[in-house]
Amino acid sequence: MRAFAARERGAAEDLYDRFASRIYGLGIVMLGSDAAAQDLVQDTFMKLWRSADRYDPSRGKLETWVLLVARSLAIDGLRRRVLESRVLERTGRPAEASPERGPDEVAETMDLADRARRAMSGLSDGQRAALELAYFAGKTSAEVAELEGIPLGTAKTRIRTALLKLREALQEQPRDV
């Protein structure tokens, strides 16, 4: 991030190559269109540059910070459209290999993505729904509880448990190919 903050083109390219696909995908899921998703990518990188000197590594990983900046912008976009509810759709497009990445890096990323998707499918319906409402729709746990018809404590537990289960999935050893 220091190099990015110092306006080094190479650092900007690295940052883009690492995070653009997840930011773009977030835009597709939350904002529902390719145009809005592309705008989200551009707006996110602009915000990352303008706040680069505010990133504090001691407070968390760069990846989390970048994703939450993008998500915050996407939620602002949603609020501007005064949308109260969305049907979340996946595009169904698998992650494609970037021409800039080497084969080992592609394989590792796809392995991680596969494990992540398996972890998502391992969540209960309730956990998945609560997490999607909290993450993609920016709902508070109280709003999740109301929408799902569950107690507040249950909503909090489902969101927390879902995130911890997903994290455990990445802690597992990759399968031997």
Place this chain on the structure above:
Amino acid sequence: MTCDEVREQLAEHLLGTLEPPVDAEVQRHLRGCAGCRRDMAALAEGVSTLALAAHDVEPPEALRDRTLSTLEDEWTTDPTPARGLGRRMMWLGRAAVVVALAGALAWGAVASSRASRFEAAAHKYEAFLGILGGENVRVGQFDSSTTQQFTGSVVMYDSTVEQSWVLVLVRAPGMQGTAHVTLRSDDRTIELRPIEFEAGGEASTWLVTSSNLKAFDHVSVWGDAGIIATATLESD
């Protein structure tokens, strides 16, 4: 808050959906609890996994050049020095200024002024700090969120070395009692000392800190029924 209470709130704190006063309490607890910080780091890894699973989609190739070109345009037109390099500051001199200003506030010099002088004072502070390093000064005007008349200003001085501070000056005719004031960034909230309205509805609060305040760009004033007013801090 206890660790059990904080753990219940950590997911929402991470996702930024907690009410600011509660968020500030969680933040305060995390600063002093390694165990809860580890718990939060685990949840953050869950967010990363979710991102990989749910929304990792390769964007159109043309977007890469477009985004990087737009960044370069921004770099070309942004007159500030490359961020992170900073200038060497006369720390003792600036710290002395901050202490003097904080002292003046503590003596009630500002609290006894009328609202019009409050706003003039805020602009004078801005001009004064501009002499010291204007690119680190930000100001904001409050917009009322209710039918209550509410005016005021926020001045924030971001220091690249040590002390940063923020000054909040407001006037709300007819308001009594106290209200909470919070500073907010994308992922953090800091609670300032509460403001206490005087007979004319004037009130003030401030914060002097060694923390970096550059990420904070919203100031909100809260009553029992919710937000009373909000100011957005604009850069020079």
